[in-house]
Amino acid sequence: MSAKKNKAQKEVLQNPSIETDFYTSKIQGKEIYILFTALLIGCYIVFKDFISLKKVYLFKDIGSDSINIYFPWLVQLTDAMKTDGVPTWSFTQGLGQNVFPLWLGDFFSNFLMLFSKDKLPYGLAFMEITKILLAGFIFFKYLRELKVNNFSAYIGAFLFAFCGYIMVGGCWSIFSTEAVYAALILFGFERWLNHKKWLWFVVGITCMSFLQPFFLFMYTIFLIIYTPIRYNDLHEGNWKKFFSFLLKTAGFALLAVALSAYQLFPDILQYLESPRVGGEASFINKLKNQPMFTFTDDLLRFTTTFRAFGSDMLGTGSNFKGWQNYLEAPLFYCGVLCLVIFPQVFVGMSKKQKIAYGILTGLFVLPILFPYFRNAFWAFTGDYFRTFSLMISLLLIIFSVKALNQIIKTQHLNKIVLGITVFLLLMLLYTPAAEFKPAVNQGYRIIVTLLIFTYTALLVGLTSKSISSRSTSKMV
Numbered sequence: 036m037s038a039k040k041n042k043a044q045k046e047v048l049q050n051p052s053i054e055t056d057f058y059t060s061k062i063q064g065k066e067i068y069i070l071f072t073a074l075l076i077g078c079y080i081v082f083k084d085f086i087s088l089k090k091v092y093l094f095k096d097i098g099s100d101s102i103n104i105y106f107p108w109l110v111q112l113t114d115a116m117k118t119d120g121v122p123t124w125s126f127t128q129g130l131g132q133n134v135f136p137l138w139l140g141d142f143f144s145n146f147l148m149l150f151s152k153d154k155l156p157y158g159l160a161f162m163e164i165t166k167i168l169l170a171g172f173i174f175f176k177y178l179r180e181l182k183v184n185n186f187s188a189y190i191g192a193f194l195f196a197f198c199g200y201i202m203v204g205g206c207w208s209i210f211s212t213e214a215v216y217a218a219l220i221l222f223g224f225e226r227w228l229n230h231k232k233w234l235w236f237v238v239g240i241t242c243m244s245f246l247q248p249f250f251l252f253m254y255t256i257f258l259i260i261y262t263p264i265r266y267n268d269l270h271e272g273n274w275k276k277f278f279s280f281l282l283k284t285a286g287f288a289l290l291a292v293a294l295s296a297y298q299l300f301p302d303i304l305q306y307l308e309s310p311r312v313g314g315e316a317s318f319i320n321k322l323k324n325q326p327m328f329t330f331t332d333d334l335l336r337f338t339t340t341f342r343a344f345g346s347d348m349l350g351t352g353s354n355f356k357g358w359q360n361y362l363e364a365p366l367f368y369c370g371v372l373c374l375v376i377f378p379q380v381f382v383g384m385s386k387k388q389k390i391a392y393g394i395l396t397g398l399f400v401l402p403i404l405f406p407y408f409r410n411a412f413w414a415f416t417g418d419y420f421r422t423f424s425l426m427i428s429l430l431l432i433i434f435s436v437k438a439l440n441q442i443i444k445t446q447h448l449n450k451i452v453l454g455i456t457v458f459l460l461l462m463l464l465y466t467p468a469a470e471f472k473p474a475v476n477q478g479y480r481i482i483v484t485l486l487i488f489t490y491t492a493l494l495v496g497l498t499s500k501s502i503s504s505r506s507t508s509k510m511v
Contacts, residue, residue, distance in 0.1 A: 066175075066185050066188075066189070067172070067175075069189065070171060070172065070175055070189055070192060070193075071168065071171075071172070073189070073193055074167060074168050074171045074172075074192075074193065074196055075168070077167075077193070077196070077197055078164045078167055078168070081197075081202070082160050082163070082164055085159075085160030085161075086160065086161075086164075088157055091156040091157060091159065091160070092156070092159035092160040092163065092206075093106060093156060093159065094206055094352070096352040096353040097352050097353045097355065097360055097361045097362065098206040098207070098352065098361075098362075100207055101159075101206060101207065101208070105207070105208055106155070106156070109144060109147065109148065109155055110152050110155065111125070111127050111128065111134065112134070112138055112148055113147075113148045113150075113151075113152055113155065114127070114152075115127075115134065115138075116148050116149075121135070122134045122135055122138045123135055133301075135301055136298075136301040136302045136304070136305040137247075137298075137302055137305065139245060139297075139298050140242075140245035140246040140247065140298060140302075141208065141209060141212045141246055142212075142242070142245075143162045143165065143166060143208075143212055144162070144208060144212075146162075147159070147162055159208075162208075163205045163208075163211060166201070166205070166211045166212060166214070166215050167196045167197070167201060167205075167211075168196075169215050170195060170196045170201060170211075170214055170215045170218055171192045171193060171195065171196030172192070173215065173218040173219055173222050174191065174192045174195040174196070174218045174221075174222075175188050175189070175191070175192035176222050177218060177221045177222040177225055178191045178192060178433075178436055180222065180225035180226065180229055181225065181433070181436070181437070183436055183437065183439075183440035184440055184443055184444070186439075186443065187436045187437075187439040187440040187443065188436065190372070190435075190436065190439060191432050191433070191435065191436035191439075194369050194370040194372070194373065194432050194435070195214075195218070195369065195428070195429075195432050197370075198214075198366075198368065198369040198370070198428045198432070199342070199345075199346035199366040199367065199368035199369065199424075199428070200214055200366045200369075200424050200425045200428055201214045202346065203346050203361065203362065203366055204362070204366065204421075206362075207362060209246070209247070210421070210425075212246060213243070213246060213247070213250065213422065213425065214425055216239060216242045216243045216246060217239075217243070217254070217425060217429070219235065219238065219239035219242060220236065220239035220240060220243060220254065220258075221239075221429070222235055222239070223235030223236030223237070223238060223239040223240075224236050224239075224258070224261075224262075224265075224284075225265075227284065227287070228265060228266070228269065228280075229269070233287045236284075236287055236288075236291075237287050237288075237290055237291040237294070238291075239291075240254075240287075240288050240291035240292065241291040241292075241294045241295050244291060244292050244294075244295035244298075244299055245295045245298050245299075247302075248295075248299050248302045248303055248306070249306065249414075249416075250422065251292065252414060253412060253413070253422050253423075253426075255288075256412065257426055258284075258288075260395060260398055261395075262281065262284065263277070263391075264391050264392065264395050266280065267387070267388070267391050268388070271385070271387055271388070272387065311416065311417075312416065317416075318415065318416060318417055318418065319414075319415045319416060322407075322410040322415040322417075322418065323410075323415045325406070325407050325410070326407070327405065327407045327408075328405055328407070329405065329406070329407065330404060330405065331403070331404060331405070331406055333468060333471075334357070334358050334471070335358045335406075337357070337358075337467055337468065337471045337474075338357035338358040338364050338365060339358075339365045339367070339403060340463050340467075341357070341464075341467070341474075341475060342357065342364055342365045342366065342367055342368060343365070343367040343368060343374065344368065344371065344374070344464060344479075344480075344483045345368050345371075345476075345479050345483060346366060346368045347476065347479060348475060348476055348479050348480070348483075349364075349474050349475065349476070350474070350476070356473075356474035357474065359418075362421075363418075363419060363420065363421075364420065365403075365420045365424055365427075366420065366421075366424035366425075366428070367424055367427050367428060367431070368428075369428040369431050369432050370432075370435075371483055371486040371487060371490060372435065372486075372490050373431045373432060373434075373435040374431075374456075374460055374487075375453070375456060375457065375460070375487060375490045375491060375494070376435045376438050376439060376442075376490070376494065377431055377434040377435045377438060378438075378452050378455075378456050379438035379441070379442065379448065379449060379452060379453070380392065380434040380435070380437045380438040380441070381393075382438075382441070382447075382449045382452060383441040383445065383447075392434075395430070396430075399426065399427060399430060402423060403427075406418070409423055442494065442497065442498060443497070446498050447498060448494055448495065448497070448498040450495070453491060453494065453495075457487060457488075457491055460487055461484070461487065464480060464483060464484065464487075465480075
């Protein structure tokens with residue numbers, strides 16, 4: 036009997052298709068219900084005052100764009116849709132202007148426009164909740180396409196749905212919408228890569244093109260980097276069909292852009308006529324003329340570090356004490372767990388994968404160290420993080436989920452790497468320059484410290500012999 040049990044245990048550990056985690060063994064078939072329950076609980080905690088209609092999702096401080104720009108735009112287009120169907124020329128904007136560009140693309144806002152104006156303020160929070168649920172669900176499906184176990188995918192989906200970019204950016208509406216579409220692009224790409232099914236990839240890029248045509252520039256850069264890395268994961272060392280795959284991928288992307296042409300060309304024309312692009316308000320020449328390898332200044336380095344520990348570590352709203360402001364500063368936060376675990380992703384990789392993922396990491400660290408490359412990512416139109424913050428968050432979560440999946444599958448944790456990681460995190464957390472120390476929220480720092488030690492203990496416990504044997508015997 037023991038020989039049979041040992042054989043079964045060996046099969047469980049060697050076969051990645053068999054779930055080794057005893058938690059997920061109890062809930063297979065109920066994954067979506069559990070994920071949505073967790074997301075709904077999180078949404079209730081965050082939005083309970085908005086759900087009960089005690090408050091409306093509009094802001095007066097640094098988020099005043101919601102009242103001064105977004106909400107008037109929403110009301111204007113609500114009226115236009117009810118009178119004209121499709122917004123065209125309107126005298127309700129300035130002295131009269133074509134309001135057709137950029138009206139169609141944030142499909143969540145477009146749905147709200149169907150309701151009466153007095154209901155709009157109360158619908159904003161529910162719109163954001165819908166985005167969070169969709170972001171979590173789509174990202175979960177994406178992570179499953181990466182062949183990670185359910186438990187790891189749950190964690191990754193939850194972290195993405197409540198990452199800083201969605202939670203803070205949701206106050207400006209467009210950023211949380213972008214996050215949903217980005218998840219859809221990644222899911223669609225993986226469906227195309229793994230199963231030769233291209234529909235969702237086309238849908239994702241079409242949605243992003245409708246939302247902001249300029250995003251196509253940045254996501255093209257992202258996909259140019261991401262595509263060979265993922266192709267190498269599946270076909271390591273075999274590049275014979277890569278260029279054929281690349282051409283087909285580009286063809287589907289062009290098809291997606293063509294499907295958005297109805298809105299695309301008027302949007303591009305408005306960009307070209309904007310003073311921020313070619314007029315006196317343009318930053319292009321100023322940002323292009325900066326030295327390429329000038330390091331970020333001290334304040335930005337400090338802000339980048341502490342915003343990775345938490346979006347509110349340096350203050351909230353107008354009380355923010357970091358670089359630029361609450362929105363424009365780096366929004367890298369996607370859970371303390373990611374900071375603790377993501378270096379483990381390199382432990383179980385082959386030499387070629389380590390090189391590939393090392394290059395990927397280097398390419399996205401470069402704009403953090405040297406602002407010139409971040410500005411180039413934005414085509415020198417502004418000194419922004421925004422979408423770049425989302426991509427850093429995506430990479431951190433993907434690395435972390437892959438690492439967690441590998442730890443669960445192999446029951447192996449590199450404690451030396453973990454120890455070095457924890458030491459560096461604590462050093463960064465407790466040794467800011469003297470002039471920046473007053474900006475740090477001390478209460479949040481204590482919470483982050485406790486989380487670092489808690490996650491470290493959980494990871495060590497997850498791979499301890501007693502839990503590993505119980506997990507395996509439960510599956511057997």
